[in-house]
Amino acid sequence: xxxxxxxxVRQLKASEIREILKLTQQPDIISxxxxxPAPELFPIEEMKVVTQKVxxxxxxxxxxYSTTEGYNPLRSKIAQRLVxxxxxxxxxxxxxxSGSQQGLDFTGxxxxxxxxxxxxxxxxxxxxxxxxxAYECGFKEIETDKDGMVLAHLEEVIKNTPNVKFIYVIxxxxxxxxxxxxxxxxxxxxxxxxxxxLVIIEDNPYxxxxxxxEMIGSIKSFDTEGRVVYLGTFSKTFSxxxxxxxxxxxxxxxxxxxxxxQSADLQTSSxxxxxxxxxxxxxxxxxxxxxxxxxxxxxxxxxxNTIKAEFPAQAEFEIPTGGLFAWVKLPVNIDTRKxxxxxxxxxxxxxPGGSFFPNGGQENFMRLNFSNMPEDKxxxxxxxxxxxxxxxx
Amino acid sequence: xxxxxxxxVRQLKASEIREILKLTQQPDIISxxxxxPAPELFPIEEMKVVTQKVxxxxxxxxxxYSTTEGYNPLRSKIAQRLVxxxxxxxxxxxxxxSGSQQGLDFTGxxxxxxxxxxxxxxxxxxxxxxxxxAYECGFKEIETDKDGMVLAHLEEVIKNTPNVKFIYVIxxxxxxxxxxxxxxxxxxxxxxxxxxxLVIIEDNPYxxxxxxxEMIGSIKSFDTEGRVVYLGTFSKTFSxxxxxxxxxxxxxxxxxxxxxxQSADLQTSSxxxxxxxxxxxxxxxxxxxxxxxxxxxxxxxxxxNTIKAEFPAQAEFEIPTGGLFAWVKLPVNIDTRKxxxxxxxxxxxxxPGGSFFPNGGQENFMRLNFSNMPEDKxxxxxxxxxxxxxxxx
Numbered sequence: 196x197x198x199x200x201x202x203x204v205r206q207l208k209a210s211e212i213r214e215i216l217k218l219t220q221q222p223d224i225i226s227x228x229x230x231x232p233a234p235e236l237f238p239i240e241e242m243k244v245v246t247q248k249v250x251x252x253x254x255x256x257x258x259x260y261s262t263t264e265g266y267n268p269l270r271s272k273i274a275q276r277l278v279x280x281x282x283x284x285x286x287x288x289x290x291x292x293s294g295s296q297q298g299l300d301f302t303g304x305x306x307x308x309x310x311x312x313x314x315x316x317x318x319x320x321x322x323x324x325x326x327x328x329a330y331e332c333g334f335k336e337i338e339t340d341k342d343g344m345v346l347a348h349l350e351e352v353i354k355n356t357p358n359v360k361f362i363y364v365i366x367x368x369x370x371x372x373x374x375x376x377x378x379x380x381x382x383x384x385x386x387x388x389x390x391x392x393l394v395i396i397e398d399n400p401y402x403x404x405x406x407x408x409e410m411i412g413s414i415k416s417f418d419t420e421g422r423v424v425y426l427g428t429f430s431k432t433f434s435x436x437x438x439x440x441x442x443x444x445x446x447x448x449x450x451x452x453x454x455x456x457q458s459a460d461l462q463t464s465s466x467x468x469x470x471x472x473x474x475x476x477x478x479x480x481x482x483x484x485x486x487x488x489x490x491x492x493x494x495x496x497x498x499x500n501t502i503k504a505e506f507p508a509q510a511e512f513e514i515p516t517g518g519l520f521a522w523v524k525l526p527v528n529i530d531t532r533k534x535x536x537x538x539x540x541x542x543x544x545x546x547p548g549g550s551f552f553p554n555g556g557q558e559n560f561m562r563l564n565f566s567n568m569p570e571d572k573x574x575x576x577x578x579x580x581x582x583x584x585x586x587x588x
Numbered sequence: 589x590x591x592x593x594x595x596x597v598r599q600l601k602a603s604e605i606r607e608i609l610k611l612t613q614q615p616d617i618i619s620x621x622x623x624x625p626a627p628e629l630f631p632i633e634e635m636k637v638v639t640q641k642v643x644x645x646x647x648x649x650x651x652x653y654s655t656t657e658g659y660n661p662l663r664s665k666i667a668q669r670l671v672x673x674x675x676x677x678x679x680x681x682x683x684x685x686s687g688s689q690q691g692l693d694f695t696g697x698x699x700x701x702x703x704x705x706x707x708x709x710x711x712x713x714x715x716x717x718x719x720x721x722a723y724e725c726g727f728k729e730i731e732t733d734k735d736g737m738v739l740a741h742l743e744e745v746i747k748n749t750p751n752v753k754f755i756y757v758i759x760x761x762x763x764x765x766x767x768x769x770x771x772x773x774x775x776x777x778x779x780x781x782x783x784x785x786l787v788i789i790e791d792n793p794y795x796x797x798x799x800x801x802e803m804i805g806s807i808k809s810f811d812t813e814g815r816v817v818y819l820g821t822f823s824k825t826f827s828x829x830x831x832x833x834x835x836x837x838x839x840x841x842x843x844x845x846x847x848x849x850q851s852a853d854l855q856t857s858s859x860x861x862x863x864x865x866x867x868x869x870x871x872x873x874x875x876x877x878x879x880x881x882x883x884x885x886x887x888x889x890x891x892x893n894t895i896k897a898e899f900p901a902q903a904e905f906e907i908p909t910g911g912l913f914a915w916v917k918l919p920v921n922i923d924t925r926k927x928x929x930x931x932x933x934x935x936x937x938x939x940p941g942g943s944f945f946p947n948g949g950q951e952n953f954m955r956l957n958f959s960n961m962p963e964d965k966x967x968x969x970x971x972x973x974x975x976x977x978x979x980x981x
Contacts, residue, residue, distance in 0.1 A: 465829030
């Protein structure tokens, strides 16, 4: 039946995330692989209260079909919370999605023709790369430094590349690098997008998880021409299992996302939206996020200190100031895919960095998640990795 | 920014379902428009028990990321229940989707290149038409009679049409016509798909809601070459607000759906899958479906009898033996879009039939839902429609 498949599907390959999530299901493995939140921080008791209340007070509505755009009280709350990243919005600017991965898929569907080019940070989030690839695009990777994309390189690439539609960036505690863009780079990016008439896709799943330093306004907050699409999610601040994210965009662009959402899955879960809305009504969401940040900061410190103590001296890394991930650079002759094989034999997992470079060719990086594992396993797992690295380096 | 959009999105138009769902949110309207289940039959008290149990016994797992394929105990239960439609399957044949609308979207993504042709019943489900259209396909409508597609017409069209990938059908209590395919036609369709090397997409959201007569085996149950993709859902037998459906396909084809699911939204809600699984464990699902059927049969009878009494004699209809919809044919000079305008003025709604013909040109049909409105409103609403029809005919 091979000839019956679409061109887009014929060129797809199975992604590593999937195999990784399978690995992490083995109970005896120390996994730094997935981007999983700490499950012991999920507000389970509060969810029990909230689910009862929603079913008692609006059970019929919660189990019925509802509108594509999403539950209005939740849309309003999301809009209000966006002041945290410097954005003034109201409910009509928001579409609720089934996680922000769905926002990425819709972005590809809305903007990309085959052969179009996506500009992204080098490295970039592999789930976004896979979502866009499904629409048969190519990628140009833009150089990054500790302040974000190198804008001179970006502009040079734009000038020399036909069929660029958008620039995809994760400006806060980037996945995988952990880096955060400076305000100057954010403003500079908007200026370039305006000048060359491009869209910016700002993916911000981790922005609320800042451990130190001051919040920097989102790129969307500097948007002067309605050309920034902002993707958000509750997966990292509340629960990924509920699958609730959102898209914020100017009315014309948001209307495309709504149309695409309707044909893709009609709407996001009526009951999940109402439960989350009820949680925000009844409990202190900021206090919940503060609790998460406190734990993740301890784990970040522990992981970085243990890496410093246990990894060979040639391993390079920066200290992420928030988010979920550390990013380690090894000498160019080290292939971390091979390191992973040894690691899994020793019951520890991470993601080899190669998958985060859409055009390949850089195999000497490791992405390490510090949010999911408890403290003792962080120490033990990093020690095991350190031993393996000392053997191969 | 118009030039930045993909070709697929530039050719999309907003669908009527969306505007219709908005209409039905007005509390004073009698709506026969949406395909909404009866909300008073939702098992709200049972859901209260189930949500507490899931959060108590597996709260962390229910709120965490999980695998793309879906929750294994639920996949197993779905596979087991498929004996009801004559299918032998096991969990590995099943992918859980966010409603069966998502299965339709993935079907377009997996099989359709621009300019490919979808063969469908005339009329066909407008949500499927819109999902496929997003992949820039064309449609050929196949004639239908009371037993399903006219297979001679189907074969003639296949012979004369390049780039056909699949045949999309709803063989049980079809949306919108209410018709059910005979066993002979089902077997004949499989034979034709085998002969011409095509895929069959069997969409079966209503099959379990049979009011009278014997179950006819699904088309998938007659599949000899693994070329039938079967789409199912809990939206009509349990709750659409949870957004849980599934795809059943042969391993090679299912693998494409899984890859596409991963880049589209990673997974369906962890907690919703566990709640539904718990419900099936704790309660009698068949008894719940039987309760729904009993109520819908009463409503079907009431609607059809009232139509017979109140609509002009030129209105033609058949009695659907299950499902959610009645389909009424009016004289060719009647444009039901104009009838809808008058109907909404009189606080009653239905779906004009034109949207169910992908190539247009047939405006003299009405789709009427009988599952959602209570008995008194069915009588009142049909009377109002009858008066309007008498005026215009």
